[in-house]
Amino acid sequence: MDNPVIQVQGLDKSYGKVQALADLSLTVERGEVHGFLGPNGAGKTTAIRILLGLLRGDSGTATVLGADPWDQAVALHRRLAYVPGEVELWPNLSGGQAIDVLGKLRGGVDRARVEHVAKRFDLDLTKKGRTYSKGNRQKVALVAALAADVELLILDEPTAGLDPLMEAVFQSMIHEARDEGRTVLLSSHILAQVEVLADRVSIIRQGHIVETGTLTDLQQLARTSITAHLASPADDVAAMEGVHEFEQDEVRVHFEVETDHLDAVLKRLATLHVRSLVSRPPTLEQLLLRHYSDADSNASAS
Amino acid sequence: MTATRRITPTKRSGDKRSSSVFAGTRTLLLFALRRDRIRIPVWALSISLMSMAALAAIDDSFDDPESVAQIEVTMSSPAIVAITGPNYAPGEYTLGVMMGQRMLVWTLIAVAIMSIMLIVRHTRTEEATGRAELVRSAVVGRHASSFAAYMAVATANLAVAATVTLALGSAGADTVDWSGSLLYGAAHFATGLFFASVALVVVQISEFPRGVIGMGVGVVGVAFALRSAGDVAENGLSWVSPLGWGQATHVFHTDRWWPLAFLLIGALVLALLAAMLSTRRGVGAGLRAPRPSPATASSALTHPFGFAMRMQRGMVVGWSAGLFALGLTYGSVLPEMESFIEQFEELGAVFAEAGGATIMDSFVATIMMVLAVFASASAVLSAQRMRSEEVEGRAEPMLVAGLPRRTYYGAYVASAVLTTTVVMLAGALGFGLAGAAVVDGEVMRQTMVAAAGFIPALWVVSAVGFALVGIAPKFTAWVWALVAYSFVTVYLGPLLDLPEWTANLTPLGHPAQYPAEEWTWWPLLILTALAVLLIGIGAVAFRRRDFQSTI
Ligand SMILES: Nc1ncnc2c1ncn2[C@@H]1O[C@H](COP(=O)(O)OP(=O)(O)OP(=O)(O)O)[C@@H](O)[C@H]1O
Ligand SMILES: [Mg+2]
Numbered sequence: 033m034d035n036p037v038i039q040v041q042g043l044d045k046s047y048g049k050v051q052a053l054a055d056l057s058l059t060v061e062r063g064e065v066h067g068f069l070g071p072n073g074a075g076k077t078t079a080i081r082i083l084l085g086l087l088r089g090d091s092g093t094a095t096v097l098g099a100d101p102w103d104q105a106v107a108l109h110r111r112l113a114y115v116p117g118e119v120e121l122w123p124n125l126s127g128g129q130a131i132d133v134l135g136k137l138r139g140g141v142d143r144a145r146v147e148h149v150a151k152r153f154d155l156d157l158t159k160k161g162r163t164y165s166k167g168n169r170q171k172v173a174l175v176a177a178l179a180a181d182v183e184l185l186i187l188d189e190p191t192a193g194l195d196p197l198m199e200a201v202f203q204s205m206i207h208e209a210r211d212e213g214r215t216v217l218l219s220s221h222i223l224a225q226v227e228v229l230a231d232r233v234s235i236i237r238q239g240h241i242v243e244t245g246t247l248t249d250l251q252q253l254a255r256t257s258i259t260a261h262l263a264s265p266a267d268d269v270a271a272m273e274g275v276h277e278f279e280q281d282e283v284r285v286h287f288e289v290e291t292d293h294l295d296a297v298l299k300r301l302a303t304l305h306v307r308s309l310v311s312r313p314p315t316l317e318q319l320l321l322r323h324y325s326d327a328d329s330n331a332s333a334s
Numbered sequence: 335m336t337a338t339r340r341i342t343p344t345k346r347s348g349d350k351r352s353s354s355v356f357a358g359t360r361t362l363l364l365f366a367l368r369r370d371r372i373r374i375p376v377w378a379l380s381i382s383l384m385s386m387a388a389l390a391a392i393d394d395s396f397d398d399p400e401s402v403a404q405i406e407v408t409m410s411s412p413a414i415v416a417i418t419g420p421n422y423a424p425g426e427y428t429l430g431v432m433m434g435q436r437m438l439v440w441t442l443i444a445v446a447i448m449s450i451m452l453i454v455r456h457t458r459t460e461e462a463t464g465r466a467e468l469v470r471s472a473v474v475g476r477h478a479s480s481f482a483a484y485m486a487v488a489t490a491n492l493a494v495a496a497t498v499t500l501a502l503g504s505a506g507a508d509t510v511d512w513s514g515s516l517l518y519g520a521a522h523f524a525t526g527l528f529f530a531s532v533a534l535v536v537v538q539i540s541e542f543p544r545g546v547i548g549m550g551v552g553v554v555g556v557a558f559a560l561r562s563a564g565d566v567a568e569n570g571l572s573w574v575s576p577l578g579w580g581q582a583t584h585v586f587h588t589d590r591w592w593p594l595a596f597l598l599i600g601a602l603v604l605a606l607l608a609a610m611l612s613t614r615r616g617v618g619a620g621l622r623a624p625r626p627s628p629a630t631a632s633s634a635l636t637h638p639f640g641f642a643m644r645m646q647r648g649m650v651v652g653w654s655a656g657l658f659a660l661g662l663t664y665g666s667v668l669p670e671m672e673s674f675i676e677q678f679e680e681l682g683a684v685f686a687e688a689g690g691a692t693i694m695d696s697f698v699a700t701i702m703m704v705l706a707v708f709a710s711a712s713a714v715l716s717a718q719r720m721r722s723e724e725v726e727g728r729a730e731p732m733l734v735a736g737l738p739r740r741t742y743y744g745a746y747v748a749s750a751v752l753t754t755t756v757v758m759l760a761g762a763l764g765f766g767l768a769g770a771a772v773v774d775g776e777v778m779r780q781t782m783v784a785a786a787g788f789i790p791a792l793w794v795v796s797a798v799g800f801a802l803v804g805i806a807p808k809f810t811a812w813v814w815a816l817v818a819y820s821f822v823t824v825y826l827g828p829l830l831d832l833p834e835w836t837a838n839l840t841p842l843g844h845p846a847q848y849p850a851e852e853w854t855w856w857p858l859l860i861l862t863a864l865a866v867l868l869i870g871i872g873a874v875a876f877r878r879r880d881f882q883s884t885i
Contacts, residue, residue: 081881088878088880106738120728124542126627129628129635132631133635134731
């Protein structure tokens with residue numbers, strides 16, 4: 033049972049001339065909540081739709097719950113549930129009917145559980161497709177997925193449009209799902225959500241995973257930012273290994289330093305008569321912003 | 335020194351227009367025309383080419399007076415009158431009159447459908463997709479979108495009218511003069527405007543573009559049935575049919591312009607009604623608030639086939655009712671047919687057509703063919719529905735919930751098989767019932783047998799749609815070309831003098847034209863096999879391709 037739930041290796045996918053995935057590799061272990069982050073158009077949805085067997089990769093391999101998602105889509109689908117980022121409902125069916133239809137396809141609906149989850153999300157099951165607000169449409173898909181008895185939840189920006197109260201309900205439901213031993217792949221743009229929920233995180237950019245690890249691992253990769261007032265000039269700090277974005281304004285310096293080099297830099301600062309020092313700990317946001325924004329450097333590297 | 339910038343409301347005193355309910359119409363109109371820059375010319379060219387081809391084909395028959403007399407007798411038969419219209423120039427039958435009697439109504443229907451589809455495309459579809467909200471939030475007046483859509487459709491109708499006038503007028507055919515051609519074109523413009531207004535009204539009622547198109551096409555169907563019944567029975571019913579008004583111009587004969595006034599006044603009244611109704615509803619909403627549904631699904635709904643049928647319920651009911659009504663209309667004119675035959679028997683005319691069929695039999699066969707051509711339009715809808723469930727993102731959650739692709743595909747195929755059968759039988763039943771009531775029970779048997787012959791052909795039409803969904807999903811809508819082609823070759827073929835092989839290229843050309851021809855089994859078997867093959871090819875391709883979704 034120790035095989036990863038999702039294992040992707042060297043996956044490529046293009047839509048005509050647009051290369052959506054380039055040598056993507058991703059591993060999601062059993063029982064973890066795996067955050068899947070990346071800027072718009074990075075290829076998250078494309079990767080997920082390949083994992084669901086809706087699209088076929090051009091090359092590379094993908095395994096979900098030990099099976100090939102393209103060849104064994106149906107068997108696989110009984111063991112997973114999916115929430116898309118944009119939920120379209122049938123205009124002439126109520127939310128409850130839609131949930132029933134999807135549940136029966138999976139093999140059966142636990143009505144009590146559906147009603148329980150719907151109640152927690154405060155969802156009226158009798159409204160018809162178009163009469164739901166965006167957030168409520170999203171909830172219909174969430175209820176269908178969270179009420180299903182499945183091992184794997186694949187969620188693509190599942191809470192776009194939910195209010196903060198519902199966001200909290202969602203988070204506690206995901207915690208419960210994990211406690212029950214389910215695996216969750218969570219693509220999201222809401223950092224706070226990922227920080228609270230995810231055990232491990234993968235960052236995708238231009239169809240390629242650029243970083244993967246636990247939140248602590250990733251924080252290691254982020255930089256501590258330091259602002260200090262010094263009595264002596266500190267020009268040589270700028271040249272030290274691991275120091276970035278160095279700015280000096282008479283006696284005040286500001287820079288960012290990689291975690292590995294923090295010790296050496298602090299020792300050097302200590303010799304420069306520190307009058308005051310403010311340090312901000314590394315954050316995931318900072319790491320992400322760095323990855324999201326230096327698109328050009330990576331494009332030329334690849 | 336710059337002072338703090340303060341945002342002050344811009345003064346608009348001299349600028350009344352920007353606050354009017356029509357603000358932004360010009361921009362929206364140009365945008366709509368840009369989006370339709372291919373569509374409009376295609377419609378205009380198709381319609382005028384069809385008219386031109388018809389004119390060229392029938393021109394040859396008018397060379398000697400003998401055959402003109404012969405033609406007039408045929409064209410006065412209730413069969414022809416029921417299908418396309420009355421001979422409004424008895425004793426003075428000409429090429430132009432024949433155009434007005436046999437061709438005009440079809441191209442009028444074409445502009446009506448064009449107008450409905452274009453109006454829905456620019457109004458309700460925009461609202462249903464949410465794009466209208468973006469537009470409305472810009473500086474755009476309440477009626478600007480509808481007005482711009484209407485102007486765009488008016489432009490399209492003008493284009494049709496102009497090209498048709500040019501095509502006929504420049505042909506230089508005898509009796510098809512320029513002034514008549516101008517009236518002929520103008521009838522298209524007025525009919526198009528009328529149905530654009532009809533569409534604008536129904537657009538207010540329902541939230542769903544598909545439903546709106548259905549209602550609009552339903553109105554065209556009613557108009558057609560009214561004029562059919564009215565033309566044969568000569569009871570004035572044609573005067574309540576908008577399609578009848580176009581024909582009442584008696585084009586190329588007395589060239590009456592005044593019936594077009596009915597169309598234009600009707601268009602104006604309906605457009606005003608639409609504008610009034612539109613202020614009673616919000617963007618994206620219909621006039622009726624949707625009622626809640628049960629919170630649980632019935633067991634039929636949770637079955638893939640039941641689900642596919644539920645998605646098409648309205649379509650099946652609408653088409654079946656429509657064809658049943660049309661069948662009834664045609665069936666009820668059978669007595670006129672009988673008295674027509676008697677009248678000529680007294681004169682000692684010979685009534686054996688090619689193959690020895692009686693006029694009565696060929697009338698029944700022709701009507702069954704007409705019903706089959708109408709039914710073929712419904713045959714393509716299942717495949718289209720399946721495709722739109724896919725691209726509009728609703729099929730995806732079902733597949734991910736464990737619905738195998740082949741089951742999903744199979745459910746829609748099964749729904750198409752059932753739908754086409756039901757729709758065709760409904761038409762045959764209407765025709766047969768009316769015939770049995772006014773003539774004798776034999777008609778009922780004939781229509782049922784003839785329907786059985788056409789049903790496999792309809793399956794082939796459906797199957798082409800499904801094959802396209804698998805192989806070339808982006809071109810699913812092209813299956814309509816097959817419907818149009820069937821109509822032109824099978825129905826208009828004899829009129830247009832098209833070679834025999836052209837009809838063989840469409841499935842509807844193959845079944846025996848029972849009861850005018852002898853009944854044969856083999857076309858049924860071959861057509862069914864062909865349908866199975868096409869569906870199989872589509873199934874394999876559908877399993878292999880990426881699932882698409884535009885959201
Ligand atoms: N059907 C399609 N046809 C062509 N290109 C596509 C299609 N779907 C996605 N793409 C392209 O593939 C790339 C990846 O898109 P994808 O939807 O996977 O991104 P994403 O990471 O989910 O973005 P977002 O955060 O905005 O949801 C983008 O460049 C997108 O434009
Ligand atoms: Mg996405």
